[in-house]
Amino acid sequence: MFCPECGERYNYYEPQCPWCGAAKPAPEKKLPEAVEESAAAEPEKVEEKEVFFTYKARKRHGGKILLVCKYCIALFVFMVFVCMLGELFRQPITKNLLLTVFIPLAVSVVFFFDAGYSIKAVREIKCRKDDFVLYRLNDEAVLPFGKTDILKKRYRTGLFRHMYVFVIDKEIFFVDEHDFPEVAETMNKLYFGEE
Incomplete structure (x- = not known):
């Protein structure tokens, strides 16, 4: 290897020239030929990436497996309600019997609504330059x-x-203010006109 400063020959593995002390030049990284040709053929393009903030929901919403479990539990409890409803007509009706029969119905309705909310709940919001x-x-x-x-x-x-609640392309999206307090403040100003 030849020194770029003094022109003397020295060993490539030495960190600097032993005669003048100049630092060894950094080796140039070669690009594959296909990349070099495409870079030469196309003018340089500078792509401006969008800057955005990502907010994740504070409340942990279950995944698909938990959602299926909620629906199965709701369906099972509703079937228990139907079976108990058949028993209701065979015995004298009392307040305790009515309460016992309609508790499974209430539990089933709660699980159905919770599962429906979990599907439509927003789990993450990205704020970009002109949209969410x-x-x-x-x-x-x-x-x-x-x-x-x-x-x-x-x-x-x-x-x-x-x-x-936003309806976008016939789909419903629930945004909970507790999950996204920063975004909720902006949504109040933009969509509901509150300062």
């Missing part, structure tokens, strides 16, 4: 800023909490 991307269990939707023609509703679910 809402992610549910199986799909996603883009919610543009300031779009007022979408179906939207806000429900009070607690003393200081709201649930936002």
